[in-house]
Amino acid sequence: MRRGELYRVRRGSSQDPKKYRVFVVVSRQILLDSRFSTAICAPIYSSFDGLSTQVPVGIDDGLKHDSSIHCDELVSILKSSLTHFVGTLRHAKIEALDRALAIAIGLDTPV
Numbered sequence: 001m002r003r004g005e006l007y008r009v010r011r012g013s014s015q016d017p018k019k020y021r022v023f024v025v026v027s028r029q030i031l032l033d034s035r036f037s038t039a040i041c042a043p044i045y046s047s048f049d050g051l052s053t054q055v056p057v058g059i060d061d062g063l064k065h066d067s068s069i070h071c072d073e074l075v076s077i078l079k080s081s082l083t084h085f086v087g088t089l090r091h092a093k094i095e096a097l098d099r100a101l102a103i104a105i106g107l108d109t110p111v
Contacts, residue, residue, distance in 0.1 A: 001025060001032050001039065001079060004094045006062055006086040009041075009077060022086055023077060024057075024069050026101060038076040042069050042097075053104040055096045062087015069097060071104035 005025050011018060023041035025032065032039055048056055048068040058066040063086065089097065 001082060002088070003027060003029050003032065004089040004097070005082075006044070006057075006088070007041075007082040008084040008086055009081050022063065022067075023075070023082075024089065024097070025082065026071075026074065026097065032079075037078055037080070039079050039082060040074055041077045041082075042071050042101075043073050043075065044069050053100050055093065055100050057089070057093065061089055061093065069100070071097070071100040074104070 003025055006022050007025070008020050008022050011021050022044040024044060025039050026042050027040040044057060044063070044067050046065065046067050048054055048066070051072075053071040055069040055071070056066065057063060057069055
């Protein structure tokens with residue numbers, strides 16, 4: 001598992017109306033390589049509102065249609081649930097994701 005990878009996850013009993021949702025892994029790599037059982041992820045929705053905390057993604061990233069990563073809705077997901085690989089973000093998208101994450105958590109200097 002690597003930072004920037006997309007996985008489809010079954011969302012069992014959550015408030016999410018969809019049974020499955022695609023998430024992008026945003027945890028730092030050292031955490032992903034550790035025995036820690038969870039990874040921090042951001043959900044991907046088909047909507048894009050143009051917010052600075054959203055990153056447009058689409059077919060080039062392994063998705064079926066244009067969507068966006070929503071960095072204001074970070075969640076911790078069991079690594080064991082991240083089994084259905086969808087794709088990997090390119091370097092430029094990871095840089096955009098880093099900027100959106102910095103804005104979402106209120107860092108003074110976006111990456």
